[in-house]
Amino acid sequence: MTLHTRSLPALSALVILAACGGDPNSPGIEYMPDMYRSPAVEAYVDYGQDPYYFEDSAVVAQRNTQSARLPVAGTVPFSQDPAKAALNFPYPYPNTPEGYEQAGAELRAPLPMTEANVEQGKVIYEKFCVHCHGPKGEGDGSVVKNGGYPVPPSYTKADPPGLKSLPEGKIFHSLTYGKNVAMGSHASQLTKEERWLVTRYVQFLQNGGNMPGALPAETADTVATDQDTAAN
Numbered sequence: 001m002t003l004h005t006r007s008l009p010a011l012s013a014l015v016i017l018a019a020c021g022g023d024p025n026s027p028g029i030e031y032m033p034d035m036y037r038s039p040a041v042e043a044y045v046d047y048g049q050d051p052y053y054f055e056d057s058a059v060v061a062q063r064n065t066q067s068a069r070l071p072v073a074g075t076v077p078f079s080q081d082p083a084k085a086a087l088n089f090p091y092p093y094p095n096t097p098e099g100y101e102q103a104g105a106e107l108r109a110p111l112p113m114t115e116a117n118v119e120q121g122k123v124i125y126e127k128f129c130v131h132c133h134g135p136k137g138e139g140d141g142s143v144v145k146n147g148g149y150p151v152p153p154s155y156t157k158a159d160p161p162g163l164k165s166l167p168e169g170k171i172f173h174s175l176t177y178g179k180n181v182a183m184g185s186h187a188s189q190l191t192k193e194e195r196w197l198v199t200r201y202v203q204f205l206q207n208g209g210n211m212p213g214a215l216p217a218e219t220a221d222t223v224a225t226d227q228d229t230a231a232n
C-alpha cells in the first residue's frame with residue numbers, strides 16, 4: 001500500500017486523537033523508555049539494601065552496580081608514608097598472657113622517640129590518663145586521690161610493682177586491650193598512632209621526665225670534651 005499525500009492529514013488526526021483521552025496521568029506510549037528512565041546511580045547509596053525504593057527485580061539488577069561497596073575483609077588502607085602504612089596493619093598479638101609477653105619481647109614503636117612525638121603524647125596523656133596515673137605517672141591522679149579506685153603502679157618506681165622498665169610493646173598492648181579490670185582498653189578512643197604517641201610519653205615519664213637516651217648536662221660536657229680531644 002502506498003501512502004498518498006491525501007491520507008496524511010487523516011493519519012495525523014488519528015495520531016493526535018490517540019494521544020488524548022484515557023488516563024490523564026498516563027505518559028502515553030513510550031517508544032524509547034531507556035531515554036526517559038536512565039539508571040541514575042548515586043554515589044554512596046547501597047541500592048541493593050534499600051528495597052523501599054525498588055522492586056525486587058531492580059534490587060537484584062542494582063546489586064551489580066559500583067556503589068557503597070564495603071572493602072574486602074582484611075583490606076589494609078594504602079599510605080605512601082611507610083611509617084603510617086605500618087600503623088594500618090592488623091595488630092597480630094592476641095589478648096592473652098602469651099600475647100602480652102610476646103608483644104613485650106618483639107613489638108617496637110613505629111614512631112621515633114623525638115621531642116615532637118613526646119609533646120603530642122603529652123597532650124593525649126593529659127586528656128585520657130592523667131586523672132588516674134597522675135602528672136608524673138606516679139599513680140596519684142585525682143580519681144585515685146579521691147579514694148575508692150585502685151592505685152595504678154608508678155611508672156617511675158622500679159618493678160615490681162613499679163613499671164619503670166615496662167617495655168614499649170607491653171605498654172602498647174595494655175593500651176590496646178586494657179590490663180585487668182582497673183585499666184580499660186583505649187583502642188576505641190585512641191587510634192594506633194595516638195596509642196604509640198602516648199606510649200612515647202609514658203616512656204618519657206618512666207625516665208623521670210627526660211628524653212630517654214639524653215645524658216645529664218655534665219656527662220654531655222664530658223662526652224663533648226672527649227670528642228674534641230679525639231678529633232684533635
Ligand code: HEC
Binds near residue numbers: 130132
Ligand atoms: C580509670 C583509671 C585509668 C585510666 C584512665 C588509665 N589508666 Fe592506665 N592503669 C590504671 C590502673 C589501675 C592500672 C593497673 C592495672 C593492673 O595492673 O591491674 C593501669 C595500668 C597501666 C599501665 C601498665 C600496664 C601493664 O602492662 O602493666 C600502663 C602502661 C598504663 N596504665 C598506661 C595508661 C595510659 C597511657 C593511659 C591513658 C591513655 C591510661 N593508662 C589510662 C588506671 C588507669
